[in-house]
Amino acid sequence: MTAEQDKHFAAARALMVMIDEMIDGAILVDKDARIVWSNDKHVWFDDKRMEALGIRSVADMVGHPVERLIPHSRMRDVVETGRSMPLDIMRYGEHTLLVSRLPLRDERGEIIGAIAFALKNSLTYLRPIAERFNKLQSRLARMEKELAASRAPKYTVENLIGFSPAMLQVKRLVRKAGQIQSAVLLLGETGTGKELVAHAIHAASDRADRPFVGLNVAAIPENLLEAEFFGVAPGAYTGASRQTRPGKFQLAHGGTLFLDEIGDMPLPLQAKLLRVLQEREVEPLGSNQVIKVDVRIIAATSRPLAEMVRDGAFRSDLYYRLNVFPIQLPALRDRREDLEILASLFSERTAASLDQPMRDLTPPALETLHGYDWPGNVRELANVIEQVYVRTDGERILAEDFADVLPKTAVHRPAAPTRKRPLAEAMDELERSLILAALEEAKGNKLEAARNLGLSRTNLYAKLRKHGITADLDA
Numbered sequence: 001m002t003a004e005q006d007k008h009f010a011a012a013r014a015l016m017v018m019i020d021e022m023i024d025g026a027i028l029v030d031k032d033a034r035i036v037w038s039n040d041k042h043v044w045f046d047d048k049r050m051e052a053l054g055i056r057s058v059a060d061m062v063g064h065p066v067e068r069l070i071p072h073s074r075m076r077d078v079v080e081t082g083r084s085m086p087l088d089i090m091r092y093g094e095h096t097l098l099v100s101r102l103p104l105r106d107e108r109g110e111i112i113g114a115i116a117f118a119l120k121n122s123l124t125y126l127r128p129i130a131e132r133f134n135k136l137q138s139r140l141a142r143m144e145k146e147l148a149a150s151r152a153p154k155y156t157v158e159n160l161i162g163f164s165p166a167m168l169q170v171k172r173l174v175r176k177a178g179q180i181q182s183a184v185l186l187l188g189e190t191g192t193g194k195e196l197v198a199h200a201i202h203a204a205s206d207r208a209d210r211p212f213v214g215l216n217v218a219a220i221p222e223n224l225l226e227a228e229f230f231g232v233a234p235g236a237y238t239g240a241s242r243q244t245r246p247g248k249f250q251l252a253h254g255g256t257l258f259l260d261e262i263g264d265m266p267l268p269l270q271a272k273l274l275r276v277l278q279e280r281e282v283e284p285l286g287s288n289q290v291i292k293v294d295v296r297i298i299a300a301t302s303r304p305l306a307e308m309v310r311d312g313a314f315r316s317d318l319y320y321r322l323n324v325f326p327i328q329l330p331a332l333r334d335r336r337e338d339l340e341i342l343a344s345l346f347s348e349r350t351a352a353s354l355d356q357p358m359r360d361l362t363p364p365a366l367e368t369l370h371g372y373d374w375p376g377n378v379r380e381l382a383n384v385i386e387q388v389y390v391r392t393d394g395e396r397i398l399a400e401d402f403a404d405v406l407p408k409t410a411v412h413r414p415a416a417p418t419r420k421r422p423l424a425e426a427m428d429e430l431e432r433s434l435i436l437a438a439l440e441e442a443k444g445n446k447l448e449a450a451r452n453l454g455l456s457r458t459n460l461y462a463k464l465r466k467h468g469i470t471a472d473l474d475a
């Protein structure tokens with residue numbers, strides 16, 4: 001030790017003696033983390049251990065590496081890095097200590113050692129902070145539980161209603177899909193229950209207690225899709241958060257990832273998805289690290305995927321990877337046997353949600369439902385029943401109740417159409433022809449047609465219903 005350093009330590013030692021009055025433990029080490037001085041308050045002292053080491057007083061420790069006295073001391077980190085640790089909580093024997101560690105520097109700024117203070121009883125001062133911390137901790141735990149519950153399967157195969165042969169076959173396939181690990185491709189028109197089936201497959205699989213994460217490819221702008229899928233590394237781009245944002249793949253780790261409207265996935269992303277499925281690892285945006293993921297994929301589309309492959313709009317290699325276990329969901333018009341039970345189910349649900357008595361359907365009302373084509377399938381049926389509840393009164397649902405709810409083409413529409421004025425008629429006609437043209441241009445892809453028309457998807461569907469455009473344009 002140089003004379004200059006000695007001077008520093010003498011000053012520090014004098015300071016420590018003063019501080020000694022106020023604190024429970026104090027220790028001074030040199031730049032090699034060897035003990036120079038320690039107070040005698042036994043806060044570091046574990047009598048049995050000291051006895052075993054043949055140490056009688058702290059003074060015997062001078063010159064020894066700090067870890068002999070405090071086995072998990074972090075003083076060495078402080079002298080090696082020069083970084084202080086102003087607030088740390090540390091267990092020592094039966095004590096929980098509040099420890100501050102500071103590097104000690106000479107006039108040139110060189111590290112010559114470090115000091116540490118420990119407060120044994122001051123944790124009571126920290127009680128308000130500790131209580132707040134505990135509160136936040138339990139809130140976090142509660143929210144994590146809620147989040148896990150929201151990701152848990154909502155629907156099981158029992159929630160798939162219908163006893164038509166087509167529906168029974170779907171249920172058989174759902175159970176089978178639950179027993180295997182391969183990708184599943186759900187095909188079917190909009191509203192046929194693809195999402196419900198995806199939940200049911202997850203619930204029937206050994207991943208049921210792991211997350212179910214859904215992602216609607218069509219609902220997310222193209223430039224954000226990649227981040228949604230694979231996540232973003234901290235500071236990946238200007239404005240990006242400094243924390244890692246996990247993608248859906250990471251969130252679904254161990255569970256199931258449901259990719260809805262996969263037919264709307266842009267080609268470059270299709271290539272990336274294929275690679276992830278092959279390599280089973282993702283690379284978050286702006287990161288050069290890969291993360292292993294174990295995810296079961298269920299994809300769904302209402303578009304004619306095989307045709308899109310032929311047209312070059314969908315990669316064939318990705319198609320084959322997803323199409324390992326395809327399930328075709330029947331359109332409601334092809335399983336009319338299920339209309340009655342589904343209509344009663346939705347009547348019951350609507351009544352419950354509106355807190356009203358449930359209304360049964362009269363035979364003519366049921367006949368009206370049979371006469372309609374249901375382009376929006378089960379979802380449309382649920383909406384129609386709900387609208388009847390809102391727009392009409394009565395103990396039962398009558399055929400007339402559908403007059404203003406079902407589109408004009410419904411065969412059993414009882415009310416006579418009202419005579420319209422010529423301008424309104426012409427506008428209607430123009431709207432109808434513009435919609436038909438947009439659908440044709442988009443090869444039946446309703447989402448694309450809606451986009452080109454500047455309409456939301458729901459809005460377009462409402463207009464399709466209004467104009468009675470019920471043709472299966474997606475096929």
Ligand SMILES: Nc1ncnc2c1ncn2[C@@H]1O[C@H](COP(=O)(O)OP(=O)(O)OP(=O)(O)O)[C@@H](O)[C@H]1O
Pocket residue numbers: 159160161162188189190191192193194195196197260301302378379382
């Ligand atoms: N077999 C069924 N039994 C009970 N409810 C059903 C059934 N099929 C569909 N539904 C209900 O119909 C609605 C639409 O179903 P879902 O969202 O699963 O359809 P989808 O095929 O995924 O539609 P999209 O292609 O438009 O996303 C949901 O409320 C769902 O619960």
